[in-house]
Amino acid sequence: MNVETIVFDEIDTGVSGRVAQAIGDKIYKVSQFLQVLCITHLPQVAAMSDIQFEIKKETVKDKTETKVSILNDLQRIEAISLMLAGTKVTDLTRKHAQELLELAQGEQQRLD
Numbered sequence: 001m002n003v004e005t006i007v008f009d010e011i012d013t014g015v016s017g018r019v020a021q022a023i024g025d026k027i028y029k030v031s032q033f034l035q036v037l038c039i040t041h042l043p044q045v046a047a048m049s050d051i052q053f054e055i056k057k058e059t060v061k062d063k064t065e066t067k068v069s070i071l072n073d074l075q076r077i078e079a080i081s082l083m084l085a086g087t088k089v090t091d092l093t094r095k096h097a098q099e100l101l102e103l104a105q106g107e108q109q110r111l112d
Contacts, residue, residue, distance in 0.1 A: 005035040012042050024048035024104070028111055043083040043097065047104035052076050076101065 012023045024045040027038055031050070040046055052071045057064055071079055080097035081089040 003035050005037060006030065008036065008038040008040075010039050010041070012040055012045055016042070017044075020044040021107075025107065025111060028108060032112075041083060043080045043100055044104075046076075046080055046083060047100045048108065052079065054079055 008027060012020055015023065020042045021044045024042075024047070027036055027045065028048045030036055038045065038049070046052055054069050054071055054075070056067045056069075058067065059065075077094055077097045078089065080100060081093040084096055084100075085093040
């Protein structure tokens with residue numbers, strides 16, 4: 001089975017708020033017909049995904065290694081919290097991230 005894939009690499013740079021949500025909505029709609037891989041730093045876009053990956057680069061003894069992992073629900077909350085807050089994540093930030101994920105589920109249902 002052939003699956004067409006489209007990659008969006010930070011197409012949401014320089015936007016936020018309502019525009020970020022609109023981009024997330026459009027990417028979600030595209031994902032109903034194609035496999036989508038989207039690289040983003042925006043919580044509104046990340047929250048609309050079915051699966052969220054985390055990519056980390058580490059330099060060990062002058063070698064750079066890239067590690068990719070699939071995030072579970074709790075890890076998604078932490079990752080989105082970091083997108084929202086920067087370096088200091090608080091309980092309130094986590095609640096906001098959880099709410100954003102719940103709102104994204106409702107938005108997905110509305111778009112289906």
